Every structure is written in C-alpha cells, then in structure tokens.
Amino acid sequence: MINHIGRVLLTGFAQVAKSKKVRDYMLEGTRIADGIIEDLTSILREDSIPAPLPWDAGVTDSTVAPFSDKLMMFHVFILNSSGIGGAYGVSLAASTRHDISSKYAQIMANVGIYAEKGTRIMMENGWMEEPPQVFKGTKIDKMH
Secondary structure: OHHHHHHHHHHHHHHHOOOHHHHHHHHHHHHHHHHHHHHHHHHHHHOOOOOOOOOHHHOOOOOOOOOOHHHHHHHHHHHHHHHHHHHHHHHHHHOOOHHHHHHHHHHHHHHHHHHHHHHHHHHHOOOOOOOOOOOOOOHHHHHO
C-alpha cells in the first residue's frame, strides 16, 4: 500500500517539479515503486491472495506546483525513511518466509540508494547542509 501511495505522490510531484533534476528524481521513484509493486503483487498472485488495486486515478493532469521543489523533496525524504524503517523493516522482521524476507531486504537496499540520491539533490540545492549523522556523544562521554 505504501508503494501505491508513494507512486501516486511521485507521479504528481514529477508533473509539477520546476527543476529537471527534481523531476527526473521523482520519475525514477515511480519506476522503483512500479518494480516493488510488481514484485510484491507477483508473490501475492502465486499464493492466490488478492493484491491491492492501484490508485493512479487520483492523479490529475495539473502542471501547476502547489508546493516548492524543496518541500516535495523533503516529503519524499520522509516517505523513503518511513518505507525503509517502518513498512519494509517491520515486514522483514515479521516475515517467516525467507523468499519474502530477502525481497524486503533487497527493496530496503534499493530505496536506500534512491534516498541517498535525493539527499545529494537536496544538498546541491542548499536544502540540506549534510546528511543526518550518528550522534557521537559529548566530551563527558569520552572521559569515562
């Protein structure tokens, strides 16, 4: 479901992005979402489980940007983070099937690479100073 929502958002964002680099990034995200949807849907079909229907009908043909490229990029940044840490991470931990667990691990790696590209675009545009860092402690911690 998160992939259907992400695909619809990315499609809409790609239509209205002012920057070619941001637009191309959003289009790359739709291709990744399509691949994830296809992979997971095929697993469901193999086991005769109904798959969720796409939501693409909700995307209009508007090319007027309701948001800045910066806001859209941050939205995708958060969506990537919640997909990796929330949806895929929890699903990987809860799955007892090795084929599905390995698929989730592969998805997490691919989305991580995509997220890194987005972080670079944000840094190039001055929308983010540096990628989020690991907390390294304080001087007091080093005294112990």
